[in-house]
Amino acid sequence: MAKEQGIQNIMNKKKESILRITLHRLLKNKLAAAGFIVFLIFVLMSIFAPWVAPYDYTKQDLYNTLAGPSAQHLLGTDEVGRDILSRLIYGGRYSLRIGLLSMALGAGIGIPLGAIAGFYGKRLDDVLMRFMDIFQAIPNLMLAIALSATLGGGVNNCILALGITSMPAFARMTRASILSVRGMEYVEAAKSTNSSDFHTIVKHVLPNAIAPLLVQSTMNVATSILNAAALSFIGLGVQPPLPEWGAMLSIGRTYIRDHWHMCVFPGLTIFLNVMALNLFGDGLRDALDPRMKS
């Protein structure tokens, strides 16, 4: 009895220590930590926008249009005198919401589908993967554009469109993880000791599959933010006067010659957000990699 308890203790310690090692490695990686913090700052700024933004983002000031950066308006004003900094802060709400929710949607549909395909194999696997093939035969952005056509513009439709385009990648990745683990001996060992299907998946297969999926999710948020901005930029996603960063760029484009600040700042914001996420995603991937980097 004591021996079993002893073994259980060792196993628990192992689970703890994997989590601890990962966290430890992640924190050691200064860049990744910085990326996470920067992204967190952006998220917090958009959540607390009413308190953080210096002005009301809809407030027009027709005496002060197209002004460059100044002490009053740190990032200048746009074509109807609205403060760009405030608009960017509020804009975060759209971009980040779209990024996070579309990733959640894509993962929410893709992961279970991939898991089913990987675990049950044969016919089901074939059918599901053909289905994914069809989606992946159309370049992502194009599919998002086409979906936007039917769904229309607006934040929620953007989330739906981008979520659907993200789905195949999650499905494939889950399926691949499951297939690779399925072949391994410890799953056979588990099966031989009579654990149920569900039990096997949860205890043995999922922990292995989680690592690449976590990384994929992070990178996916970054790509979704970029794609949402692109959609809004060409007029299909979030429409002006909403302060989505891509939409702001699309307006700014008309004034680029003499008032370049309208283009630089929204784009810079997108860039910083995406880069912060990518840094964190990279760090996450390195931390979860069981092999030492050197």
Next chain:
Amino acid sequence: MLRYILKRFFTMIFVLLGVALLIFTIMWYCPGDPARSLLSDDATEEQIEALREEMGLNRPFFVQFYDYVYNAVVHQDLGKSYQTKINVATEISQRFVSTVQVATLAVSIAALFGIPLGVFAAVNQSTWKDNTAMAVSLVGVSMPGFWFGLMLSLLFALKLGWLPASGFSGPQYLILPCAAIGIGGIGMISRQMRSSMLEVIRQDYIVTARAKGQVEWKVIYVHAFRNSLIPVITQIGSMFGHQLGGAMVAETVFSIPGLGTYMVNAIKARDYPAVRGSVLYVALVFALVMLAVDLLYAFIDPRIKAQYSNKKKRRVKKNG
């Protein structure tokens, strides 16, 4: 080998049919009535209905679908644009040329710069050279292509006047758009190349090569490189699709009359044939590129090649 090609070809056809079905379904649920938007505002209901009959819009889903596919395959006819009444296929093929040019050039730039950058980073792992190279790649991957295009255009066209800001009638018009979307590609390829190289350099057969007395540069650039190239090649193929999308957005920035602007306008005008045709066209080209890449991949990796050639039979007899 031939079996492999044929098999892939048939898969491709199947997938394209699926794409056609998918896009047909997506357009089917698109709100708005094309007939209504074509006629002027004071058209009567009878007139709208008559136009709908004429356009065949009242037939059931599968009839319209079958008709569409039949025309597409047998007559290469993708329908006429609702707006311009011109054959969609003709318009698209004209427009598509510019988009493809930009995308292809961008992919080539990405490969040309990305591969050496990745190798450089891998060989100098964990030094400042590696970190700088990866920083550059990270910037490339995080950069919104259309914004970078705007910035490049601002600097080189508007401020410095070295390059044209818009239009598309010569090679100099290609430079800025390709740079704008190519930078993302460089980032992606160099990151993949680096991780691939690092993986390969760890392998036993690399140590074997050194133990044979081989010169270090050959160990890296002949032994390691060929093996690391394999996953990168697959990535380049899928990147083509990515660049096609990017090119479509870049068209807005640089006022290039390509497929992107065509499609966006078609969507806004509910011009179904134009949208369907565009998607199918792109899917076809993309699928062909992926097929070509897969074949190249099979060519480079003898393990894949052997899987599909007759050597299989011989091997079973001789091995023992």
Next chain:
Amino acid sequence: MENMGKTEPLLKVEDLVVHYTAGGEVIEAVNGVSFTLDKGETIGLVGETGAGKTTIVKSILRILPDPPAKVKSGKIYYNGQELLGLPEQQMRKIRGSQISMIFQDPMTALNPVFSVGDQIAEVLKLHRNIKKKEAYTKVCEILEMVGISGERYGEYPHQFSGGMKQRVVIAMALSCNPALLLADEPTTALDVTIQAQVLNMMNRLKKELGTSVIMITHDLGIVAAACDRVAVVYAGEIVEMGNKEHIFDHGLHPYTEGLFHSIPSLTGDETRLRPIEGLPPNPADLPKGCNFSPRCSYAAAACKEGVIELREVEPGHYLRCNRT
């Protein structure tokens, strides 16, 4: 085969010390190893995984992974020439032609995208001034020598079984007729029946070509079948060295004793196996005094401190122990 200095030994390793630095820790992989090898001799390096055998052998060829591993001190003489201080260019000339290595895992030792023939030819082209046509013929000869049909020149590694792959690796190593062959557990990854085949082939070639061999193994049976002398390695040191009779018939070191007792006997009535108690020491944190003392049933107080030298207890038989 005593090495009393009549002729210069082919290989002389003197006080080799190799450290690995990983994550701030220093791992003392090899701690003052010395031995010699005469022409035509085969010496077996026996010991558990992690004892430092592979590191010793890789140091001879200077193919240790350089960021973590570093040769701290020591000298290696091959035919009188010191290797560790040699410029890289000259060392390259020696690798593959004078000294070759066979690796443990044949499944990963060959480059998957080149044909086996080309990989063997590469060694020839590197060290002999030889034209393509000639190289082709020579490679076919070499393949026949290891029992592979010359027609398989153009085939790829994945088309061969494990045993055949190892033969290709051996062919590659012996193609330039090296004077010294470093074999790192060449048969460990193979089936038992194939093991015998490959070993026999190696023995035959060894005699034909007059190659001296350092054979790393943890299998005492292979030592008995293939080696003239044996060096027992433990925690980066040679704890006992001698010819087969010395080690097999009257091994003196407690670890050697333990190794032989670990083998179940087919004669006699065994009810339990007798493993050596305890685990090998952590090379990042070696015990004071004798490395084996924590596990040694004969350990005395004197064993736990100071340095214990390798002493010659009878002609050709060396021991690193306080006993006797």
